[in-house]
Structure formats: C-alpha cells, structure tokens
Amino acid sequence: MKIGDALKHYRVKPGGKVDLSALDAGDFSLFPEGGKGASVEVFNQLRDELQSLQKVLYAQNKHRVLVVLQAMDTGGKDGCVKHVFSQVDPQGLAVTAFKKPSEEDLAHDFLWRVHPHVPANGQIAIFNRSHYEDILAVRVKKLFGDEVWKRRYRHVVEFERMLAEEGTTIIKMFLHISKDEQKRRLESRLANPAKYWKFNPDDLSDRARWSEFQTAYEDLIEKTSTEQAPWFIIPANRKWYRNLIVARILVDTLRGLKMDFPTVNWDPRSVVID
Numbered sequence: 001m002k003i004g005d006a007l008k009h010y011r012v013k014p015g016g017k018v019d020l021s022a023l024d025a026g027d028f029s030l031f032p033e034g035g036k037g038a039s040v041e042v043f044n045q046l047r048d049e050l051q052s053l054q055k056v057l058y059a060q061n062k063h064r065v066l067v068v069l070q071a072m073d074t075g076g077k078d079g080c081v082k083h084v085f086s087q088v089d090p091q092g093l094a095v096t097a098f099k100k101p102s103e104e105d106l107a108h109d110f111l112w113r114v115h116p117h118v119p120a121n122g123q124i125a126i127f128n129r130s131h132y133e134d135i136l137a138v139r140v141k142k143l144f145g146d147e148v149w150k151r152r153y154r155h156v157v158e159f160e161r162m163l164a165e166e167g168t169t170i171i172k173m174f175l176h177i178s179k180d181e182q183k184r185r186l187e188s189r190l191a192n193p194a195k196y197w198k199f200n201p202d203d204l205s206d207r208a209r210w211s212e213f214q215t216a217y218e219d220l221i222e223k224t225s226t227e228q229a230p231w232f233i234i235p236a237n238r239k240w241y242r243n244l245i246v247a248r249i250l251v252d253t254l255r256g257l258k259m260d261f262p263t264v265n266w267d268p269r270s271v272v273i274d
Contacts (some may be wrong), residue, residue: 030248
C-alpha cells in the first residue's frame, strides 16, 4: 500500500491563508485504507530509503538539508526525530534543540545562536524548535514590544533566502495537534513516574494561552512559507501517521535533489589488494 503525495497535500503555498482550527489534527486521508498496523511496512520502507538517500547526500558532499520542527508542547518533535531518523548515519546528522535564550544569546542578535547550527555540505540538520521561537514566545508572552517580533518575520525570510541561495534545502514542519490531544498527553506524563521528567509545570501556563499561540502560529506560517522555505502542516494526533507523512516528505524532497554517488578518476578493476 502506498501513501499519497504529502509534498503537495500538506504544503502551505506562499501567500496562502492558514486556519488551524479548520485543519483536522487527526487526519489520515493519505493512508485511508490503512491504519497503524498497516503503516508499519510502508514506514519501514520509507525509513530505509531515507537512510539510502542520506548516504548519497553525505558521500556526494554537495547538498545541505535543514529540517525545522515546530509544535505546541507535547506535539511530538522528539518522537518524530527518534523514529523517522533512527536509521540515518549520525555522521551526517545533527539535531539542535533551541531552548530559552541564555544571557550571552540575548547580548547578540536573535539569529546569532542559530547560524552556527545550519547544515554544511553533505549534512542534514534538524532544528527541534528553532529561530521561530524568537517570534512566537516574544509575541505571545510579550517579552519585548510588538515592533520586535513583527520585524523578525522579514529577518527570518531573508535569512532562509540566503541559506537557500547558498545551497540549503529547507523543510519546515508544524506538527499540528488538538487541544484535547495535548491534554491526554500531559495527563499520561503525570500518570507515569518514568515520564515525570518530561512534564514541566510551565507547560500549563502555555496551554492557558492556547488560542494566542494558535493565532501566532497561523500568522507566522502565513508570513514565512516561501518557495525556497515552505511550511508543511502535519496532522500529528496520530503518531504513526505523523511519522509516515514526515518520512514521505523527506524522502520525496531528497529524491528531488537527483543525487548520485561521486565518480572516481581511477579504475576500481585495476586495484589489487595483497
């Protein structure tokens, strides 16, 4: 069983309007005849292909890939990275989690802490949260005046344009969960002592601002989904479907780079190893 064209289906077109309340976080329309059990074989095939494509990416040492993951709390960023990239060679993979800025970070421009972590040739870099936190948190929590976060839309668009023009393929994914699903996931953490460490009481204050965050995300995605750095809104209530869609988008994007292993200027048949 195959999965549909996720690249087109979940991509936010530049200039398009976003209404998260109208998007079903439990959607599984690109795998309608399947389910969690049926998805395992398809997902494993995609994960294996991602591994193969990453080997070529690393060997060719030409292309760079940046994957940006954003979500509300409990949206599944960690789980997505864990499952989708589990077969990828860590030599060519780097994951960076952007948390609350340090004093040193705040002493510089807001992109200062981000730029050192963008991918080099042959690498895939994953941002688990990203430079977009410096728009979202600043806006919703009113950390600075409105003029600060408003001008940052332009800054990140130009930053990503520069990366793209220098050879970086950018894939930005918003893992979309419902408020009810977030409640269930938070409660599951409180019900399991092994998950207490994952629960942060501050998550509840952010949950109280749910509608404000949703509005901020809608505005952010509308203003920063561009041809060179598109956003994809991924239904994430069903973890198996989230992983399937993310893997499909990554595989199709890497296929589109039309990569090949580098050629050598010597004849392998002439080599004799004693």
